[in-house]
Amino acid sequence: MIVRLLVFIVIVLALGYGFSWLADRPGDLSLMWGGELYQTKLIVAASLLIAIIAAVMLLWSLVRMIWTSPHSVTRYFRARKRDRGYQALSTGLIAAGAGNALLARKMAARTRGLISADQEPLINLLEAQAALIEGNHDEARAKFELMAKDPETQELGLRGLYLEAKRLGADEAARQYAEQAADKAPYLPWAAQATLEYRSRAGRWDDAIRLLDQQKIARVIDKDEAHRLRAVLLTARAADRLDANPAGAREDALAALKLADNLVPAALIAAKALFREDKGRKAASVLEDAWKVSPHPEIGRAYVRARSGDSVLDRLKRAEKLEALRPNNVEALLISAQAALDAGNFAVARSKAEAAARMSPREGAFMLLADIEDAETRDQGRTRHWLAQALRAPRDPAWMADGVISDKWLPISPVTGKLDAFEWKSPFSQIDGPVEEGSLASFETALRSLPPLSDFRPPAPAAPAQSARDASAVAKPVAARPVPAQTVSTPATPVKPAVAQPASTQPAPAKPLPAKAAPAKPSTALVTVTKPESPRPPEPRPFFGGAPDDPGVRKTPADPEPKTRLKLF
Known part of the structure; x- marks a missing residue:
């Protein structure tokens, strides 16, 4: 529209300039036609010429409009019909x-x-x-x-x-x-x-990688996402080629690590391929680099057990090296604790396992503490205590995808078929944030309830009870146990028997004898006297105050303590 307006203005200006130019140069125009001489002014002749041209153009337009009027009318009605059709189509799509x-x-x-x-x-x-x-x-x-x-x-x-x-x-x-x-x-x-x-x-990894490259060129997916998916596909292809072609698997796995350095399966496959090629130092370097980026228990176990001929002490040193690379890390502490347990260093194993459990109270930490307890003290009560803590604690992280737990990483989900669906996280609870305060408080309470190991001694076999009173004393776990009485044969003399009472009860007052009591006849009878024994080591305090599986009946403070009396006759 603007261009047409500009062209019109230019034409008008040109005509005006032409008429002004002719007006400044006066002259006559003579025309001899048919024996007649026609003479007129030059500007009049120019005006007549322009008028004739405009009339011809107007006449041509009128004739053309009349000639094309049927087609124009048809086109008008066709356009109107098309517009009505598109309006109906739009209304139909909205209704659908x-x-x-x-x-x-x-x-x-x-x-x-x-x-x-x-x-x-x-x-x-x-x-x-x-x-x-x-x-x-x-x-x-x-x-x-x-x-x-x-x-x-x-x-x-x-x-x-x-x-x-x-x-x-x-x-x-x-x-x-x-x-x-x-x-x-x-x-x-x-x-x-x-x-x-x-x-x-x-399993068509080559075709999948080719299609992914086409998507990247077409900019269908983001660059970072394309690199991640390509690393996953390379890792999957490396896993398939590991047995038949370790060199090819190594190249694919290392290429995947360059694209995604936190891809744990790629590091493990690269290390396995290098081990099969007798390149242990290079494999250890790959595992160390992967451990620095993402400390994973599978990487730790592969690094500690890299050489089959290592002793348990060598494995402990390798575990401590991993812990030095990532200090104050839960996985590093658990791996070091397990290596120390295998080496028989129970003190180190216990300290590291407890530190890991404080940082992340979960099933694996408490199970490891139960193993340490069973191997060091053989105390079934303590072991069952840690096992109970493991049952209540959150589960250890595992490979999960769409609610399915797998014992190993897979490139696609077995449920939906989605690529790169497996994540390393806690099952069911799926804890992503910090540990709940309740779990940590439960662990601290459990630690405080344990007696120190210096006070622990294996329980001594109980002496056979000589009477119902002694049997009840043996069965009742009290802080100070009475010395068991021995039965000896002595001449019956009028002596007052000494009765041993439990430390937790006061001895009952002696019942006065009747005023007219007959004197006892001298005879030989069995009487009970106390005889001091050799001092025994103090027996271990009970772990929970009762049997692990039977806490017993709690007594209210209002209940009176039962009093016992001994009657000789």
Whole structure:
């Protein structure tokens, strides 16, 4: 519009300039025609010439309009009909999106009457959407197949066929539709992602890597995400080639580590391949670098047990080296504690395991403490205590994907087929933040309840009870136990028997004898006297104040202590 206005202004200015130029140069124009002489001013002749040209142009336009009027009228009505058709198509698509199948069908029929389906392929889409809303999937598939044959709507038709195949559970048909769409248009995210997952599930790692490179070139996925997925695919291919081609597996794993240095499976596969090639120092270096980035228990175990001929002390040194690389780390402390336990250094193992349990109270730490307790003291009560703590503690981290726990890392999820779905996290609870205060307080309470190891001695065998009173004294765990009485044969003399009382009870007052009591006749009888024994070492205090599996009945302070009396006759 602006250009046309500028052209008009330029023409007007040119005409004005021409008339002014002629006006400044007066003259006459003579024309001899048919024996007659015609003479006029030059500016008048120029004006007549311009007027004649304008009249001819106007006449030509009028004749042309009359000549083309039938076509113009037809085009007007055709455009009006097309506009009404597109309005109906728009209304139908909105109705289909809203789930109004009746209005969508009505608008589809009106659109087909106003617009030809060859001219507008969206009519097939509207009818397919209406069929899907009504549940007529056969008709919808037929419409999608028509769209797949049209170059303009081929991608749309393939997506519709892919979704229908997924709905019916026809994985092979869905894979074919996705691969066909990915080959023709690798920039389609849904086709590329589905094809990538299908090829990964089938173990076609080379094809998957090639498709991923095409996606990266087309900028369908982010650069960092492309590097991560490529590292996962290289790690998966290295795992398949580890047994047959260790060198190729090593190259793939090292390339994966360059793309994602925190990918633990890549470091493990690279180290295994290097060990098979007798490159132990290089393998240890790879594990150390991976441990610095991401301390993982599998890396620690592989590093500690790298050489099969090492002794337990050598493994302990290697574990301590890992701990020096990442001090105050839970995994490093647990690995060092396990190595110290294998080496028989129970003090070091206990201190490191307790430190790990303080930092992260979880199942593995308490199970390790139970193993240490069983190996060092053989105290079943203590061992059961740590086992009970392990049952209540959060579970150790494991490889998880879509709620499935795997004993090893896998490149794809076994449930959804998603690539790079496995994560190292705690099952069920899935603790991602700091440890709850309740768990740490429970651990601190458990530590305070344990007696020091210096006070622990193996329990001595109990002496056989000589009477019901002695048997009850043996069965009752008290702080100070009475010395068991011995039975000896002595002449009966009028002596007052000394009765041993438990330390926790006061001796009952002696009952006065009757005033007229007959004197005892001298005879020989068995009487009970106390005889001091050799001092015994103090027996260990009870761990919980009762049997581990039977805490007993608690007594209220109001209950009186039972008093015992001994009657000789």
